[in-house]
Amino acid sequence: MSERKLPEGLHIDTLAVRAAVDKSQYGENSEALFLTSSFTQPDSETAARRFSGLEDGYIYSRFTNPTNASMEMRLAALEGAEACISTSSGMSAVLLLCMGLLKAGDHVVCSQSVFGSTLKLIGSEFGKFGVHSTFVPQTDVAAWKAAVRPNTKLLFAETPTNPLTEVCDIRALADIAHNAGALLAVDNCFCTPALQRPISLGADIVVHSGTKYLDGQGRVVAGWVMVVFTSPRLAVIDTSWVESISFQAASRPPLTIKLTTAPPAVCWRMASSCCGWLGRPG
Numbered sequence: 001m002s003e004r005k006l007p008e009g010l011h012i013d014t015l016a017v018r019a020a021v022d023k024s025q026y027g028e029n030s031e032a033l034f035l036t037s038s039f040t041q042p043d044s045e046t047a048a049r050r051f052s053g054l055e056d057g058y059i060y061s062r063f064t065n066p067t068n069a070s071m072e073m074r075l076a077a078l079e080g081a082e083a084c085i086s087t088s089s090g091m092s093a094v095l096l097l098c099m100g101l102l103k104a105g106d107h108v109v110c111s112q113s114v115f116g117s118t119l120k121l122i123g124s125e126f127g128k129f130g131v132h133s134t135f136v137p138q139t140d141v142a143a144w145k146a147a148v149r150p151n152t153k154l155l156f157a158e159t160p161t162n163p164l165t166e167v168c169d170i171r172a173l174a175d176i177a178h179n180a181g182a183l184l185a186v187d188n189c190f191c192t193p194a195l196q197r198p199i200s201l202g203a204d205i206v207v208h209s210g211t212k213y214l215d216g217q218g219r220v221v222a223g224w225v226m227v228v229f230t231s232p233r234l235a236v237i238d239t240s241w242v243e244s245i246s247f248q249a250a251s252r253p254p255l256t257i258k259l260t261t262a263p264p265a266v267c268w269r270m271a272s273s274c275c276g277w278l279g280r281p282g
């Protein structure tokens with residue numbers, strides 16, 4: 001099943017409902033759920049092409065599955081990303097993003113106010129593998145700039161932060177990252193794309209945890225990593241990067257069934273929780 005073809009320029013509320021995989025051959029009105037670990041192949045030649053990546057097609061649900069793919073397409077459309085991978089949790093998304101990008105000797109600049117597990121993952125766990133990190137005050141743009149080194153590969157920000165709700169200047173951090181040949185990743189789970197789209201402000205990667213506002217109903221643990229490929233400065237990120245992190249994603253959510261309804265709801269839920277005192281982006 002391929003991505004549903006939609007006209008350009010749709011409003012975010014429409015994308016939240018319509019962006020998805022095509023309907024199945026049965027033309028179901030509601031979204032079909034694919035509760036299967038794997039997919040039969042029409043013949044061995046097709047299977048060989050699909051397994052070697054020469055042809056698109058569903059193989060095995062750890063790689064992808066139409067139910068997860070619908071959620072990925074919908075979130076990517078809302079965030080303005082070109083690719084999205086679902087993971088078992090928000091921390092799994094941060095882990096996969098770091099595993100996919102970093103190697104021993106690389107350096108990360110990260111806000112000192114990010115969610116505690118992210119702080120521990122980047123500062124301690126990746127330190128064990130020779131990845132260096134510097135933690136800076138969230139709102140101090142000069143400190144972010146001063147922390148950059150020749151081996152800096154990634155700037156990681158969460159805005160607003162959990163639990164202090166500190167914000168940062170995404171566009172300024174994107175400029176610092178790109179001038180240094182590095183990438184900016186933003187954890188957008190507190191705002192959701194209904195209120196903030198980091199990619200439109202220059203971020204290269206967005207991560208989400210589903211347990212906050214995205215689901216908003218306490219139903220499921222899940223996460224996502226989203227990327228943009230288009231800029232030449234992003235030679236480091238190509239489709240093989242997405243493939244490689246998707247291979248590591250032993251980590252798919254238990255099919256994001258309950259979440260298929262979350263993006264359609266997120267826009268009005270965020271708008272109503274802001275009670276009119278925060279403006280919504282058009």
Ligand SMILES: Cc1ncc(COP(=O)(O)O)c(C=O)c1O
Binds near residue numbers: 190209
């Ligand atoms: C801002 C932020 N990012 C990431 C996470 C991790 O997400 P998860 O609990 O889905 O692994 C959390 C969890 O509270 C969070 O608050």
